[in-house]
Amino acid sequence: MATANKNLSNYDKNTMPNASQMRFGIVVSEWNEEITEGLYNGAYETLVDLGVLPDNIVRENVPGSFELPFGAKLILENDKVDAVIAIGVVIQGETKHFDFVCHGVTQGIVELNHHYSAPTIFCVLTDMNIEQSRARSGGEHGNKGVEAAVAAVKMVDLCKRKAR
Ligand SMILES: Nc1c(NC[C@H](O)[C@H](O)[C@H](O)CO)[nH]c(=O)[nH]c1=O
Numbered sequence: 001m002a003t004a005n006k007n008l009s010n011y012d013k014n015t016m017p018n019a020s021q022m023r024f025g026i027v028v029s030e031w032n033e034e035i036t037e038g039l040y041n042g043a044y045e046t047l048v049d050l051g052v053l054p055d056n057i058v059r060e061n062v063p064g065s066f067e068l069p070f071g072a073k074l075i076l077e078n079d080k081v082d083a084v085i086a087i088g089v090v091i092q093g094e095t096k097h098f099d100f101v102c103h104g105v106t107q108g109i110v111e112l113n114h115h116y117s118a119p120t121i122f123c124v125l126t127d128m129n130i131e132q133s134r135a136r137s138g139g140e141h142g143n144k145g146v147e148a149a150v151a152a153v154k155m156v157d158l159c160k161r162k163a164r
């Protein structure tokens, strides 16, 4: 199913775990700030809607998506969080740089999930143009930041259940 057939902002609060005791880090890329701020707002507002206390959400910024894994690593190692949401927007330009940034951030986040017991959620848009990014950060296809926050709460709940 493509994003075009699924609204990224849809979730059923009644079926979601209680997130009132959960702590989250959010690392945000400064590239394409218009879009990443929309994703951040979607993620933050959804976490709070699901019961997370604002004091239990720590935000850090990094220059670009390529730095997201390292920024997430700093949060995982220095802040007592249950999960990190990594927010970035990579938009195709004239060269192959897009491919390398996308691969780097993707592989970096995969490696974090292999290394740490707290999950890092992949909230990175990899779009052909800014119109696609706008549509996925609060536009016609919803907000990937909302989707990422829902995934983060579900994964933290899974971690806590498995640790019992
Ligand atoms: N072109 C985009 C970038 N490029 C910057 C890299 O992410 C990185 O910060 C730089 O190569 C220095 O290491 N980053 C994005 O997040 N989005 C882009 O579209």
Ligand SMILES: CC(=O)[C@@H](O)COP(=O)(O)O
Pocket: 090, 091, 092, 093, 094, 095, 096, 097, 098, 099, 101
């Ligand atoms: C994803 C990128 O790094 C890209 O936006 C940079 O643009 P260009 O390929 O034209 O240098």
